[in-house]
Amino acid sequence: MEIGRKDVIWNFAATFMRVASGIIVLPLVLRMLPTQEYALWTIYVTIGGLAILLDFGFANSFSRTVTYIFSGVKELKAEGYTPVDVDDKTIDYGLLKSVISAMRRYYGILAIVFLVVFTAISPFYLTSILKAYNGNKSEIWISWFAYGVLVAYQLYTYYYSSILSGRGKVKRVQQIIIIGQVSRIGTAVIFLLMGYGISSLVISQFVSDIVNRTLCYNSFYDKELKLNLHTSSKVKVGEIMKIMTPNALKIGLTTMGGLLNSRMIILIAPLYLSLDVIASYGTTKQMLDLIISMGLLWFGTYYPKITLHRVNEDMQQVKRMYLKAKFSLVLVFLVCGAGLIFIGPGLLTLIHSKTHLLPSFMTFVYLIVAFLETNHGLAAQMILTKNEVPFAKASIISGLAAIGLLFISLKFTTIGIWGMILAPGIAQIVYQNWKWPLVVIKDLKIHIPDYWNGVIDIYKTNLHKNV
Numbered sequence: 001m002e003i004g005r006k007d008v009i010w011n012f013a014a015t016f017m018r019v020a021s022g023i024i025v026l027p028l029v030l031r032m033l034p035t036q037e038y039a040l041w042t043i044y045v046t047i048g049g050l051a052i053l054l055d056f057g058f059a060n061s062f063s064r065t066v067t068y069i070f071s072g073v074k075e076l077k078a079e080g081y082t083p084v085d086v087d088d089k090t091i092d093y094g095l096l097k098s099v100i101s102a103m104r105r106y107y108g109i110l111a112i113v114f115l116v117v118f119t120a121i122s123p124f125y126l127t128s129i130l131k132a133y134n135g136n137k138s139e140i141w142i143s144w145f146a147y148g149v150l151v152a153y154q155l156y157t158y159y160y161s162s163i164l165s166g167r168g169k170v171k172r173v174q175q176i177i178i179i180g181q182v183s184r185i186g187t188a189v190i191f192l193l194m195g196y197g198i199s200s201l202v203i204s205q206f207v208s209d210i211v212n213r214t215l216c217y218n219s220f221y222d223k224e225l226k227l228n229l230h231t232s233s234k235v236k237v238g239e240i241m242k243i244m245t246p247n248a249l250k251i252g253l254t255t256m257g258g259l260l261n262s263r264m265i266i267l268i269a270p271l272y273l274s275l276d277v278i279a280s281y282g283t284t285k286q287m288l289d290l291i292i293s294m295g296l297l298w299f300g301t302y303y304p305k306i307t308l309h310r311v312n313e314d315m316q317q318v319k320r321m322y323l324k325a326k327f328s329l330v331l332v333f334l335v336c337g338a339g340l341i342f343i344g345p346g347l348l349t350l351i352h353s354k355t356h357l358l359p360s361f362m363t364f365v366y367l368i369v370a371f372l373e374t375n376h377g378l379a380a381q382m383i384l385t386k387n388e389v390p391f392a393k394a395s396i397i398s399g400l401a402a403i404g405l406l407f408i409s410l411k412f413t414t415i416g417i418w419g420m421i422l423a424p425g426i427a428q429i430v431y432q433n434w435k436w437p438l439v440v441i442k443d444l445k446i447h448i449p450d451y452w453n454g455v456i457d458i459y460k461t462n463l464h465k466n467v
Helices: 003-030 037-048 058-068 093-130 137-156 160-166 170-194 197-220 223-229 235-269 277-294 299-312 313-341 345-351 359-383 392-412 418-428 433-445 448-460
Strands: none
Touching: 003 037, 037 093, 037 137, 037 197, 037 235, 037 277, 058 093, 058 235, 058 299, 093 223, 093 345, 137 392, 160 170, 160 299, 170 197, 197 223, 235 392, 235 418, 277 299, 277 313, 277 359, 277 392, 277 418, 299 313, 299 359, 313 345, 313 359, 345 359, 345 392, 345 433, 359 418, 359 433, 392 418, 392 433, 418 433, 433 448
């Protein structure tokens, strides 16, 4: 599994395209869409994020399993992993074929379930949200259901990029992301200028996803792989699901806890706060999400390789790469966080945005909450390389606690938007923010001198070439 400097460069390029997407599309969106309509788009995106709940952790398990198989693993376990000799490069194509069949069936069912649930709930939820909406409600209803179909398609093809990443084709995944972003930017700009409003964002996302998924599928199934899969015998799907389900369910609970902390907040808050306030929160959150993705860029690029080192039991390399990932995360948050606070408001004023960021101090606190959550999320991903999920219960409890705190703050206090920031922050800092980084520190036997040695290591070597 060859992952190196070029993969990181392409990952930076893909992240740059996400930034470019914001630079090109977001100003146009903020300028052309009324504040209420932009707030509705924030809710749309949240619905798409909540659809991940239906995945219930299987995407992570599938991707990691594909990495195990391409790393030489011949036997899957419900928990833990079978160590592989570093010289064993053979691939069990029959096992791979079985896992892919399980993915295809699972996500087909998910897409149908989502459409049924979405259609049943929409008349009640959207009607409630649109009571104070002053624009064209018919247009919103059409775009809303179009977005529902889009999310169903996303679910049905959800595993395409996962299997490509699991195979170690990180550079190719990033190239596809760039192509998808370009198609999204072009389509969004054209339809926004044509006056299609919020529907423009739905259409552009549809075009981007179709391009992205098609390229991922074709890149994974090269001629050699197709031939090997065709001549291999697969295990029954039920047996594969039986092995993967225990940890996948735990990851699902963890994902649910995370989404309760972030996505559900945006769905609940509009019932108590104005759409104008939600729009400011949504804009700030979008900027923070970009900072988080940049902070995890290095780690995400090398995650398949970290998993490979784990199954090869090369713990020194696992420790070294984890520390580099931590340093990368801290640096990005410091630099980009400062930029968001000191430069962000001025840029939005410059482009005559109808929606503004949250106040500076509020944004600063939000940055701290986001960093702590991202940091413990990174640690959780390290634990997952062992095919162990000890954090499921804690995650769901934290998520429920966040929702409870949010409800109390909105219903019985006047702190308003502060509740959306502090509720998940308080729920997480009680346990998760410190627990999982501490578990990784103990597992990898990290001591204070290791952090200093890590800084020296980065200084002396080429960070992206000498992993």
